[in-house]
Amino acid sequence: MRITDILRTEHTVFVAAFDQIEQMLPQLQTLAEVKLIGRLLEPLLHQHGEKEENLAYSALIHILTEKQPFERLHLDHQEKSDLLAQLAVAPDITEARHLLRTAIVMLRVHFLYEDQVAFPLMEKALQKESLETLGNA
Numbered sequence: 691m692r693i694t695d696i697l698r699t700e701h702t703v704f705v706a707a708f709d710q711i712e713q714m715l716p717q718l719q720t721l722a723e724v725k726l727i728g729r730l731l732e733p734l735l736h737q738h739g740e741k742e743e744n745l746a747y748s749a750l751i752h753i754l755t756e757k758q759p760f761e762r763l764h765l766d767h768q769e770k771s772d773l774l775a776q777l778a779v780a781p782d783i784t785e786a787r788h789l790l791r792t793a794i795v796m797l798r799v800h801f802l803y804e805d806q807v808a809f810p811l812m813e814k815a816l817q818k819e820s821l822e823t824l825g826n827a
């Protein structure tokens with residue numbers, strides 16, 4: 691399987707989880723519950739982002755003359771980590787809800803950009819075999 695297909699599938703799973711989280715968020719009563727969602731998401735999103743940076747984007751960045759799209763993606767990954775770190779120490783539930791919602795909105799836009807711009811760029815620039823080798827890794 692091509693790495694881009696694997697990453698797209700992971701996006702689909704995350705987006706389904708985001709839909710559920712956004713639905714349940716207004717009903718959560720305690721700060722601990724909202725923080726728990728952030729703690730559950732953090733390692734999964736971290737692994738996903740590491741795969742992109744270490745396998746997908748690092749393979750592509752060497753052959754692209756225009757690096758800007760990938761710098762933006764790296765900054766988004768950093769922003770996601772910052773928001774979840776702030777959520778972990780949020781002082782009250784209103785702030786925690788706001789941080790979690792902000793992270794989800796940002797990640798939805800980020801995934802869409804990867805799906806519509808970054809991954810097609812990779813699929814154009816790299817051979818199918820290379821994409822599959824990266825997928826196996």
Ligand SMILES: [Fe+2]
Nearest residue numbers: 739742763804
């Ligand atoms: Fe990403």
Ligand SMILES: [Fe+2]
Nearest residue numbers: 697742801804
């Ligand atoms: Fe992604």
